[in-house]
Amino acid sequence: MRHFPGFLDQTTQEKLVEDLRDLVEKAPLFTPVMPRIGKPFSVRMTNLGALGWVSDKAGYRYQAAHPVTGKPWPAFPESLLVIWDMVSHYPHPPEACLVNYYTGSAKMGLHQDRDEEDFAAPVVSISLGDTAVFRVGGIARGGKTQSFKLASGDVVVLDGASRLAFHGIDRVIAGTSTLLKSGGRINLTLRRVTKPAVS
Ligand code: MD6
Numbered sequence: 001m002r003h004f005p006g007f008l009d010q011t012t013q014e015k016l017v018e019d020l021r022d023l024v025e026k027a028p029l030f031t032p033v034m035p036r037i038g039k040p041f042s043v044r045m046t047n048l049g050a051l052g053w054v055s056d057k058a059g060y061r062y063q064a065a066h067p068v069t070g071k072p073w074p075a076f077p078e079s080l081l082v083i084w085d086m087v088s089h090y091p092h093p094p095e096a097c098l099v100n101y102y103t104g105s106a107k108m109g110l111h112q113d114r115d116e117e118d119f120a121a122p123v124v125s126i127s128l129g130d131t132a133v134f135r136v137g138g139i140a141r142g143g144k145t146q147s148f149k150l151a152s153g154d155v156v157v158l159d160g161a162s163r164l165a166f167h168g169i170d171r172v173i174a175g176t177s178t179l180l181k182s183g184g185r186i187n188l189t190l191r192r193v194t195k196p197a198v199s
């Protein structure tokens with residue numbers, strides 16, 4: 001994987017948080033549940049773009065409408081497309097931006113991002129707010145993993161051999177950033193969902 005510590009400067013981070021505040025009013029955070037068992041996630045989520053990633057009792061999928069409001073997801077702010085163009089090395093625009101919001105003891109179990117049609121497209125992740133302990137392993141569940149910190153403004157790209165690596169968030173370290181007034185952490189992941197007709 002590729003990790004760019006401090007990729008976004010303070011001003012860019014503040015502007016992005018301001019944009020997200022407006023967007024989350026239009027597409028409120030919701031609490032997804034695990035497929036079949038219905039156990040709630042500890043993170044809250046929403047999405048931007050033509051497609052959004054959702055999880056409910058029926059399974060994981062991308063869909064065009066917010067599961068609570070039934071409305072289309074808000075469009076990406078231009079700044080996210082600029083970041084994608086800078087780091088993705090991929091010639092088509094992203095279609096989805098999953099917004100994960102961590103408060104308190106929220107975490108995310110080890111998973112692969114594999115609900116997309118085209119693994120030739122990377123997943124680009126942006127961290128804002130409190131520092132998180134990120135864990136990453138190989139492409140087989142149960143293999144060796146290593147952890148490192150993701151701070152506010154960091155960008156991570158999973159592509160190539162790392163595209164299907166297992167990864168998750170062990171925990172968020174409270175009080176490590178003042179970017180978000182009430183603390184916590186936002187993670188944005190930009191994804192290409194559909195396979196382009198011509199690459
Ligand atoms: C997070 N990130 O940082 C969770 N997925 O809160 C992810 O699940 C992730 O960081 C794909 C690519 C990069 C990531």
Ligand code: FE
Binds near residue numbers: 111112113167
């Ligand atoms: Fe992921």
